[in-house]
Amino acid sequence: MDTGAGREPRQERSRATRARLLDAAVACLAERGAAGATVGAVAERAGVSRGAAQHHFPTREDLFLAALRYMLDNRGEELRRGAAAVPEGPGRTEAVVQMVVDAFSGVDFQAALQLWAAAASDPVLRERILPMEEQMGREVHRAAVDLLGADESAPGVRETVQATLDLARGLGLANLLADDGPRRRRIVRRWARVLDAELRGAPD
């Protein structure tokens, strides 16, 4: 009789294997690009058999889309944690800008960029990743509006918040090839002052 006692650990192992494969896929994408992130290379990096990897992700596209979904879920989780940690008071705006900039950086951003680059020449992949990217954009935008206490009914405020996300995306791209840390810090600080003036100053 199957009481489920054997099934639980098996499901848990399967989940752990899947997570290991997704972590490896993100690392492979960031380091080698989409062309280098084959199911075989990802399986090897994860220390998982090729057969097990193919059981989870029959095609490379399955693997890519699951990796992007995994990155977006992690990002959502980070945003929620970051939002809870943003301080009240005068440093708040800068902390929020830093949080948005951080959302477009690191190995996840590098991996996502490789997927965007691959999608630029692959219409099927593009159609599938676009809605996921749009969802991510909406979530970061919503978090920024809430945390900044921005009133989007005031003219120009929506565009100013959107520009903050575009700036963060641009900083992420500038950071791809060279460590851009000190410059990023100065720009985050400056942008926070601009935002304070724009969002709390006189409307125009």
Add this chain to the structure above:
Amino acid sequence: MDTGAGREPRQERSRATRARLLDAAVACLAERGAAGATVGAVAERAGVSRGAAQHHFPTREDLFLAALRYMLDNRGEELRRGAAAVPEGPGRTEAVVQMVVDAFSGVDFQAALQLWAAAASDPVLRERILPMEEQMGREVHRAAVDLLGADESAPGVRETVQATLDLARGLGLANLLADDGPRRRRIVRRWARVLDAELRGAPD
């Protein structure tokens, strides 16, 4: 006796062939990515024999670097033309922001992005394209400072101009997968107003 009469047309033909190959390389990179932009594929697109292409560009790296140099030279030329056409008066800041945003868009930006993505996993390519990218960044920055009449000795002004370039880069990336035109227009207009307030307003 070689009077040079035969050499001139030959050199001209060679220059024209080279330009056709570079145009084709930019198009191939933008549409197919670095993996798809082989010397053979570029030669075919340019309507040039493979042998002639290999004479001009013995390796794919030679072709990539020459294509990037070609894009940067074209960009410099566009900036000079754009600078001459920027109107005086109240629309000037918006025209300058639009010019900077345009510098990070179109097929050239898409091709360069594919090279950056490839360079992220290729340290040799990265070392060679970094100085070219830095030169491009300095040129756009210098043009923006001059055209905006920005006083970089005032605190924060340098960062505000740099942020304009990062914003433009981020808008270019957002435009990669989906046509982002109307949103870009709104953000350009908004950012121009912010810049006017920042650069002409009271220093902080």
